[in-house]
Amino acid sequence: MFHKDEYIARRKQLSAAFQSGILLFLGNEESPMNFLDNAYHFRQDSTFLYYFGIPEPQLAAVIDLDENQVTLFGDEMSIDAIVWMGRQKTLSAKAEEAGITKLVPFQHLDQYLAKAKAQGRAIHFLPPYRAEHKIKLAELLDIKPAQVKEKAAVSLIKAVVAQRSVKSALEITELDKASVISADMHLKAMQLARPGMSENELAAAVHQVALTAGGQLSYPIILTVNGQILHNHYHGNILKEGDMILNDSGAETPMGYAGDLTRTFPAGKKFLPEQRDAYNIVLHSYQEAVQTLKPGRRYIDVHYQSCLSLAEGLKTLGLMKGNLEDAVAQGAHALFFQCGTGHMMGLDVHDMENLGEQYVGYTDELQKNTTQFGLKSLRLGKALEEGYVVTVEPGLYFIPELIDQWQASNEFSAYINYDKVQAYRNFGGIRVEDDYVITADGYKKLGKDLAISVEAIEEIRSTAY
Numbered sequence: 001m002f003h004k005d006e007y008i009a010r011r012k013q014l015s016a017a018f019q020s021g022i023l024l025f026l027g028n029e030e031s032p033m034n035f036l037d038n039a040y041h042f043r044q045d046s047t048f049l050y051y052f053g054i055p056e057p058q059l060a061a062v063i064d065l066d067e068n069q070v071t072l073f074g075d076e077m078s079i080d081a082i083v084w085m086g087r088q089k090t091l092s093a094k095a096e097e098a099g100i101t102k103l104v105p106f107q108h109l110d111q112y113l114a115k116a117k118a119q120g121r122a123i124h125f126l127p128p129y130r131a132e133h134k135i136k137l138a139e140l141l142d143i144k145p146a147q148v149k150e151k152a153a154v155s156l157i158k159a160v161v162a163q164r165s166v167k168s169a170l171e172i173t174e175l176d177k178a179s180v181i182s183a184d185m186h187l188k189a190m191q192l193a194r195p196g197m198s199e200n201e202l203a204a205a206v207h208q209v210a211l212t213a214g215g216q217l218s219y220p221i222i223l224t225v226n227g228q229i230l231h232n233h234y235h236g237n238i239l240k241e242g243d244m245i246l247n248d249s250g251a252e253t254p255m256g257y258a259g260d261l262t263r264t265f266p267a268g269k270k271f272l273p274e275q276r277d278a279y280n281i282v283l284h285s286y287q288e289a290v291q292t293l294k295p296g297r298r299y300i301d302v303h304y305q306s307c308l309s310l311a312e313g314l315k316t317l318g319l320m321k322g323n324l325e326d327a328v329a330q331g332a333h334a335l336f337f338q339c340g341t342g343h344m345m346g347l348d349v350h351d352m353e354n355l356g357e358q359y360v361g362y363t364d365e366l367q368k369n370t371t372q373f374g375l376k377s378l379r380l381g382k383a384l385e386e387g388y389v390v391t392v393e394p395g396l397y398f399i400p401e402l403i404d405q406w407q408a409s410n411e412f413s414a415y416i417n418y419d420k421v422q423a424y425r426n427f428g429g430i431r432v433e434d435d436y437v438i439t440a441d442g443y444k445k446l447g448k449d450l451a452i453s454v455e456a457i458e459e460i461r462s463t464a465y
Helices: 004-015 046-052 079-085 092-098 106-118 131-141 144-153 154-165 170-190 200-214 273-292 299-316 324-330 399-406 418-424 456-461
Strands: 022-026 032-035 060-064 070-072 102-103 123-125 222-224 244-249 262-265 389-392 395-397 429-431 434-440 441-443
Touching: 004 046, 004 154, 022 046, 022 106, 022 131, 046 154, 060 106, 070 106, 079 131, 079 144, 092 102, 092 273, 102 106, 102 170, 106 123, 106 131, 123 131, 123 154, 131 144, 170 200, 170 244, 170 262, 170 456, 200 222, 200 244, 222 395, 244 429, 244 441, 262 273, 262 429, 262 456, 273 389, 273 429, 273 434, 273 456, 299 324, 299 389
Parallel strands: 022 123, 070 102
Antiparallel strands: 022 060, 060 070, 222 244, 244 262, 389 434, 395 429, 434 441
């Protein structure tokens, strides 16, 4: 946990955005894998962590704006829990570390909210992303589960997003740690990979680095020779000479902050010539996108710059043609780049995504395009601000099924040379990605240097086996 003054200040800032009522926050619960006492790794709700800092299950908290009182609802360990888990720091001690002076048994939350509701007081809460939270909120507030999401407070969503989007110096330090560990994970993969090894072996080695550093994964590892599958969590393939390995993996620090890096490298010692050419197109797109990062710059324009750079590179390969600005505006490039160039990061690898992309990545003035293929997958479009932390991650992905579908309907034939694209149908995918904090005059890369050029990657691969 940070010092209690940090959490007190965060709650004070949030409270200042409201006149009256109650702000309700539910912590996460244990989630059983296959029976009650065999649970998945516990992860506290990120907004609860942000304002209260306690990474324990079965907690709730309220900020009473009228009484100027913060109350934590939870229970001390029972003797049965102590028998199985050992004596832990008491909940009252953890509450004190978070700057909370009032601790009440969890079972009293129901009557507390019932009294507030009877008084006609507004109860503000965030939209739930877990089924048990939806049910719990429905019971606590006496509404139907189907009504919970629509009754979530948009005012609270916007206030939380505005506050959590701008990272403090303490948070940036944590995010930098996460990126450092993530870079170590990627370096280990580049050093160990060799033809004949399974993806499983390599993914296990990557995971080990995160655990050894005292953290966890910030999301399931994507490590695959089939990089054209954007979120490929299958690790059953055997590496062979001529393959490219796409490794998208990141560490989460013990404080809960995420890293998110991607590198693509050859399973052998060198890229094949066509792989080198395509890789350099992606790398150039990445470099151009990074150079445009600064406060006031709309991320949708960073995305367009990245897409245009990719299209220009594809034209040199003979895969695209015509007026490329028009091609990108219409979405023709999305045959090769189906997703967005980046997203917000923080306590979540896709920061605050549970609160809604329309609030986190966009504004009332800049609405998300939810219909154009490719653009509808851009999670971040709004203007950047100092203190934002974002990813930059362009890529090229050759998806045979998509190529066949577009060619059959003659989609964007004015911009795409399908006869030449067919030669790449089994090429796979390439992505590079790093994490950046927006500074007063531009940007700063988080973490430490990690090989990204063809030459630097091949130098590491030359001694790998």
